[in-house]
Amino acid sequence: MNKQLNGLPIVILVRPQMGENIGAVARAMSNFGLKELRIAEPRDGWPNPKALEMAAGAESIIQNAVVYENFQAAMADVQLAFATTARPRNTDKRVMEPAAAMAEIRAHCDAGLNVALVFGPERSGLANDDITLCDTLVSIPTAPENSSLNIAQSAVLIGYEWFRASGDAPQLSREAPDPAPMEDWHGLFVQMEGYLDAVDYFRVEARKPVMWTNLQHMLLRARWNPQQVRTFRGMLRSVWERGANKG
Amino acid sequence: MNKQLNGLPIVILVRPQMGENIGAVARAMSNFGLKELRIAEPRDGWPNPKALEMAAGAESIIQNAVVYENFQAAMADVQLAFATTARPRNTDKRVMEPAAAMAEIRAHCDAGLNVALVFGPERSGLANDDITLCDTLVSIPTAPENSSLNIAQSAVLIGYEWFRASGDAPQLSREAPDPAPMEDWHGLFVQMEGYLDAVDYFRVEARKPVMWTNLQHMLLRARWNPQQVRTFRGMLRSVWERGANKG
CATH class of the missing domain: 1.10.246 (Serum Albumin; Chain A, Domain 1)
Incomplete structure (x- = not known):
């Protein structure tokens, strides 16, 4: 099993549409110390010059991104997946706010687990089948008047909370070591x-x-x-x- | 003195350059419950159709924005100003992280003070004379490899921390309800x-x-x-x- 880079979560974009958004996500990743980007079924193929244009300071993340034929393939070695969703769905999945989720992810990464941060397509968000593969939903609190965040905004917020959590994460006791991929x-x-x-x-x-x-x-x-x-x-x-x- | 809307901080953009960025700031404001936007010396004049295009769901903030001839005029009734800067400058000003700053602003707003959140121009950031008018610098922690945040990203992060500090964020359910006996x-x-x-x-x-x-x-x-x-x-x-x- 590939172990993730340096104890960092992997970012997985599921069926992203616009290259500009892929670039903006990469930029946010580099702003907040994330490195590994996986792209499942990019609408416009790969490589995408628009992604590189928008990746100010994050060109290496775009150049090292790996494309997968579908989300399941991108998740093959992932042990825990946290999906950012616009709002919690009718689901039994655990729902967390970003700060608490990132603190937990920090602890899992420190323990050597492969953790993924999952973002869905721009318009539709993640499909139910995608969400099924994820352990936890991360919901960004927003004002009810306008709860629509684009993927670049979401990635900035998640990256920011990751970076904050990466300093002083609490140690978590884990009952079952080494969750199955x-x-x-x-x-x-x-x-x-x-x-x-x-x-x-x-x-x-x-x-x-x-x-x-x-x-x-x-x-x-x-x-x-x-x-x-x-x-x-x-x-x-x-x-x-x-x-x-x-x- | 005009009292600010509903105990909310005012957002002031100082010499913004691109209309798209003004729109993105307005969008972030509406995502996180902020309403009043002031614009000092917009480079491309006002109104700016590109601002309206980018303001998904925040059109009313753009339409109600007020333009001022300079930063000082926009600050006339402001009692406390918090300026977001890329990194702390050589200054005697107090420097805070976003979460702590927004918690303090929340308290000031509750006490009826007029508080401003100030963002500088895209390329150069706030000039020293602008910073002089501000009480506190808000610095967003970033990875040293790429510490450059654009104004839209900064506004999203500041808005997010405001919303969290304001106590309007909804409580999320954590576990599946009602475990079986x-x-x-x-x-x-x-x-x-x-x-x-x-x-x-x-x-x-x-x-x-x-x-x-x-x-x-x-x-x-x-x-x-x-x-x-x-x-x-x-x-x-x-x-x-x-x-x-x-x-």
Whole structure:
């Protein structure tokens, strides 16, 4: 597993649209000491000259950015993901303010975990499927009259709070060391979805997306380590293979 | 003396150059509950259509902005001025970080004082004569590699800290509400242990206590609410009843 750069969180942009915004995010990253940028499915391809133009002082971040074919691929080695969202959705995900979230991330980074800061596309924000992969939502408090922040503004605020937290973060006690990376969870979910489809668990196809998302959220909440994910997969396989009424 | 609007600080832009930046400042103001904008000596005159274009959701702030012939005129009724500067200058002025400064401003506003948040021109920043009129310098901490923030970024950060200090920020829910009581978990565990014994999951009886305890701990970590416990029980029952090789 690639360990992240220098104990810093990775910034992941999901389906960003305008190159200018990618550049502005990179600039904010360099203002506040962040280095690693990943870009999933950039609308206008990559490299994007407009990104470089806007990256005043952050050209190296743009030049070293890595593009992934989708969000899941960008998350393969990520152990904890914090997604900045305009406002909390109807979700079981934990919602935190930026300052508290960044303090926690600092502690996770100090413990050697791969942590991602996730930002969605400009217009639509993150899709529900994207949010499913994230552990925590970070919500920036805004005035009710105008709660719309653009991605550059959000990145500045998150970077600022990261930088503030990076000085004096509290030590967190972590119950389960070394949370499993997303690729482990993905393996579990593929296996489990196969079983559930086979037993017609969802029954009505139209209800499946919500039911399946809820199930994934429920399991992700536990933040298992890789061994625990394997244990759960083995348990489920046993029940599947040798359940009731087997010959 | 004009009393400021609703106990809010006034934003004063000193010799701003680009209309786009004036609009971006107005947008940040409306994101964080600020209303009154004053503009001293705008380079490109006033009104400026580019300011209106960039003021997404903050058009009324632009339309109500008042232009002054110079900074001193814009400061006529201001009782305390806090100037945001890129970095502290050689000065006797007090220098504060944004959070502490905004908390103090909140107290001054509550006491009925007219307080100004001052931003200088894009390229050069505030001149020494401008700084002379200000009581306190507000310095945003940045990484040494790239300490250059543009005026839109600075306004977002100052607005954000104002909003947090003003106590209007909504309280966010942290955890999933209503964790299931232990009797719900007990029901799940009885059901699950029955399945696992039936499929001989533990195989060696001597290993069962540790394995079973670990499994229960894993699931309890998720702190599900009662509905989520029921969902998990239903999922497990489906796999059990209709798993592989059913006839």
